[in-house]
Amino acid sequence: MPDQALVNSDLQSALAEAKQAYVDRNPRSFARHQDACVAMPGGNTRTTLHNAPFPLTVVRGEGCRLWDADGHEYIDVLGEYTAGIYGHSHPVIRAAIDKALNHGWNFGGRNENEGKLAKLIADRMPSIDLVRFTNSGTEGNVMALAGARVYAQRKGRTKATKVMVFHGGYHGGVLYFVSGGSPVNMPYDYVVAPYNDIEGTKALLAKHGEEIFAVLLEPMQGSHGCLPGDVDFLKAVREETKARGITMIFDEVMTSRLSPGGLQAKHGITPDMTTLGKYIGGGMSFGAFGGKREIMELFDPTKPDALPHAGTFNNNALTMAAGVAGYGEVYTAEAAKELNDRGDRIRERLNAICSKAGVAFQFSGIGSMMTAHATSRPIRTAADIASSNQDAKELFFFDMSAAGIWIARRGFVALNVMIGDAEGDRFVAAVEEFVSARKALLQPS
Structure with a gap:
């Protein structure tokens, strides 16, 4: 030695x-x-x-x-x-952005591409029936948690105020657990579980299950060294959350690129909600959260008790155009x-x-x-x-x-x-x- x-x-x-x-x-x-x-x-x-x-x-x-x-x-x-x-200045995306610029980019109204991009996403991601856009993956995770909490309350789970996350998880600048957490994290009460540890995670769910409204995890931890989730571990979390009525959220902001339908499709594990971001906006600022219809309809503005979700640039013309071109034509x-x-x-x-x-x-x-x-x-x-x-x-x-x-x-x-x-x-x-x-x-x- x-x-x-x-x-x-x-x-x-x-x-x-x-x-x-x-x-x-x-x-x-x-x-x-x-x-x-x-x-x-x-x-x-x-x-x-x-x-x-x-x-x-x-x-x-x-x-x-x-x-x-x-x-x-x-x-x-x-x-x-x-x-x-897409690399730098991909010609297909550049053409889409040029076209969008030629027609203006701050409308204060809907544009022709947002529905197209939403359908592309729903068609490829197994867990997503309906989707809403944000400006970053961070925002997508923040809104997914907000929706999951209200969903739990409306289902009568009034004691459920905690979020389970995992050591090494990164879900944005205000949901950061790579080095023991961050002082600027969202002020939720977190239960931090050991990643890839089935028994340790089960024990925490048994102890805190009634208090947990969502489990948020990456199917491969990206910022924590590309640490793949064991398929048996991910399946165990899916089974436990389903049995306890807890919303399981896959953060696929990074990992959705790893197969046509993300790691959830590759592994055959369907969460209740999924968060997205990064490349799906064609390299522009982008994020999204989506999931099963029952949860996402909480944000339906045609309903009298709908949850608000604002954001001036959620559907901005440049990102929507770049996203349709990139996700629809390039990253097939x-x-x-x-x-x-x-x-x-x-x-x-x-x-x-x-x-x-x-x-x-x-x-x-x-x-x-x-x-x-x-x-x-x-x-x-x-x-x-x-x-x-x-x-x-x-x-x-x-x-x-x-x-x-x-x-x-x-x-x-x-x-x-x-x-x-x-x-x-x-x-x-x-x-x-x-x-x-x-x-x-x-x-x-």
Whole structure:
């Protein structure tokens, strides 16, 4: 076994060198960051995009490539954290947006595309009879919970005031449970359960079932390291919630891309409600919540006791046009299968490289979504993800940047439809070079 103290010391030195090279290579991005700090706290308006010592400034995107302020070109395997599934300036979506712009975009009225997009979604997502739009996945989850709570009350479950969520879950900036919760979370009373733990979850439902009006979970936790939900676990939650009259909500804001009908279709598990977002709006600001008719009709404004759901840009003309083009013409069922098959092949190649080298490095995920982990433990629980060496993951980020691969600092990857065989090969080659060059620093502890 290697001397771990020596390995850690060498890793720290390598990381310091990589950071300095990053600083030296990107003076214009640093200047842009300093300018932004004048009027924004830390120069930031989206926490996810903050990277120390400073984030790069993107000035252009085309196809599956990005260019930063210093002129460096990158293959974009981040895909705007799943929202950028169409790549940059996809011609079909660009044409739809141009057409919408030609007809104006702030109507204060209905437009011709909102009904079309709603039908596309209802036809593909097994759990959705009716759907309503929001401006983000966060809003979609907020409104789904609001509807589920009123639904429970009107069904006579007046004691049901709590929400069950899961360790590692991320449902937006105000529903964040990745690192023990967030002080800006919605003020619900949460029951936080262990993900992929059937018995632990059942025990909490047995204890708190009468008080819980909704169980909100991702069928694969995206922001928590692409941690797939065990199918048996997801089925057990479905059975328990159905038996107890609790609304089960699948957050498929990220995972709906992983098959033509989301992971619910892939796994054959139908929740009561589903929340959506990201790419379905054609890369524009978008979110949605939908589900079975009995719940969604609570929002029917033709009924005297309807719940209000406002939002100036819920049906904005640009998103509706881009969504119909993107979801209806570009990301078809056939395209979904092709992209996710490509992702599976790439992830298998990456893991084969890591396994052959005998390093504590691997990639988890499903289809076109994956995350790097600097650990040799199989990725199934929060503890497995926590075992990852964060310094090694950070070194991976800086090495990928130097190699011209645009990736999230946390090692997250979401492929887009513009990536072909050549770009996939370049990504694999960059990871292979990282594993080869850094092998001595990636040894199992």
